[in-house]
Amino acid sequence: MASNETIEDYISRLKERPDKGSVTIIGVYNERSQPINLYLEPWGDHSPGIMPGAPYDVVAQGVEGADLLEIYFQDDAIKVWSLVEECQVFSEGQPVAY
Numbered sequence: 001m002a003s004n005e006t007i008e009d010y011i012s013r014l015k016e017r018p019d020k021g022s023v024t025i026i027g028v029y030n031e032r033s034q035p036i037n038l039y040l041e042p043w044g045d046h047s048p049g050i051m052p053g054a055p056y057d058v059v060a061q062g063v064e065g066a067d068l069l070e071i072y073f074q075d076d077a078i079k080v081w082s083l084v085e086e087c088q089v090f091s092e093g094q095p096v097a098y
Helices: 007-015
Strands: 022-029 037-041 055-062 069-073 077-082 086-091 094-097
Touching: 007 022, 007 055, 007 086, 007 094, 022 069, 037 086, 037 094, 077 086
Parallel strands: 037 077
Antiparallel strands: 022 055, 055 086, 069 077, 086 094
């Protein structure tokens, strides 16, 4: 996975490989009054704390109909478990976890 791609570049690259499946984008927003950590598993990578109101996008690619992601909300964190090879988290179009 390339960590310097913008969200637009990442999505374009994934769409060049339709045999790997469709691209899914899930928006994640922090509506709490404090930052919260976001972890991308199984890689153990994490983003800087998600600031209140800050938009984040989880982008994954996988076969249609297959489970791509599992999202767990914990007291002090959000854990995104990727069940596919291609998955990154972006904030304002820039990668923050991959």
